[in-house]
Amino acid sequence: MKEVGIALPASRRVYAITASAFLLCFIFYYFYGGYMTLVLFASIILLVFYYAQDWLLYHPELPTNSRIYIPIPTMHNLPHMTVTIRTTDDVTLHAFWICQPEERCKSVPTLLYFHGNAGNMGHRLQNIWGIYHHLHCNILMVEYRGYGLSTGVPTERGLGIDARAAIDYLHTRHDLDHSQLILFGRSLGGAVVIDVAADTVYGQKIMCAIVENTFTSIKDMAVELVHPSVKYIPNLLYKNKYHSLWKISKCSVPFLLISGLADNLVPPRMMRALYNRCGSERKRLLEIVGGSHNDTWIVDGYYQEISTFLADLQQHPPPLQKAPEKSNVWVELEHKIIDV
Known part of the structure; x- marks a missing residue:
């Protein structure tokens, strides 16, 4: 749904819903007493926790005006064409x-670039300049639904649909x-690539x-950023899961995992865990x-290392993979999460 008119920002919508919920509890208490109000209050807290997760994860409006102002590649002397993709x-x-x-x-090669959870694709153009001139490849930069000038609202499944539409x-x-398509994702974009x-x-x-500084799952990140006790919250209550550690075990394509050892947001051990679990026979950390x-x-040597990885693939292309047995891992993954 495209943002129009007087639609409230996500943060204000959450506050408005929370305030309305507490008012409802007060009215419910007045008419029905304490026990029923307690049940209602607990249900509201769970619903607020569930739906506030989008607000905590996706930040298309940071920095200010990121939904309106998108820097263009010509600002960095990069030739480009603006394209529209329908999902x-x-x-x-x-x-x-x-x-x-x-x-x-x-x-x-052609590199399909997926950015992190804040801002828009135009904020990554300095990195794109380096990829263009050092790796000598074509680049398609995609703005997720609900980001920049794209329509819609960001969701985990929705971002996966966006990535497939771009391919x-x-x-x-x-x-x-078409035989030289590379998926590249940083942080949240890495989770999209793994999916x-x-x-x-x-x-x-x-x-x-290629994934860079990405996480093993949203639940694991919540443990890191909130409190260790968060690990006891059932998976069912996480609206966005991004269960990358499980998904990457199903991957057979060549993988390069890039980990910044000074990353103070996503612990480097998560990248090592992804590397160890990766199902590909051709993987590198x-x-x-x-x-x-x-x-x-x-950091010096960044582009040279990626170039070496790609050159090795081009000289020794991987064998053809076996015929697909199913279109995706969503159904299997959802059953696994419910069982946890």
Whole structure:
């Protein structure tokens, strides 16, 4: 749903709903007494906790005006085309197509870039400049639903749909090599990449996946950021799960995992756990001393290490994967989470 008119920001909507809920409890207490009010109060607390999770995780409005002002690649002397991608659930995604010169466009890899949980894709253009000039690849930058100029509201399943729609879009273009598609995701974007790579249909469509400073699951991050006792909250109460540690065990595409050892948001041990659990026979963990959560890419040697990984793949391409048995892991994952 596109934001129009006087729609309240997510934070104010949560506050308004909470205030209304407490007023309802007071009225309920007046008419029905203490026990029924206690049950109602507990139910409201659970509902607020469940629906406030989107507000805590997704920050498309930070910094201010991120839904309105999107820096464009020409500000960094990058050639680009603005494209619109329509998803299967009728959401319109805003994206930048940045390609190499025409004589090289069809022979180089194409990198599909997924950013973190705040801001918009234009805030990552310095990193994109480095990828373009150091890795010499085409780049498709995608703005998630509810971010920047994209319509819709961000959800875990929705971001997965967005990523698959972006891959489908690339396969409609005839100015690139479809056998050299790379998925790249940082932080939340890494969780999106792992979800797609674990899909046995869409995993067939990519050459490799690169994730940087991403987490094992939302529950694990809640334990880190809130309190260790949060681990006792059932998985069923998490609206966004991003169970990447489980999903990555289903992946067979080549994987490069980049971990900034100075990351003070996502503990580097989570990246090591993802590497150890990764089901791919061709995987590599790149640990970068001094790399922080958002700025690992500024450390010397960052692009050279990625280039070495990609060059090795191009020289020794992986064997064809087995035919897919199912389209994705959502159903299996949901059953697993309910059983926990």
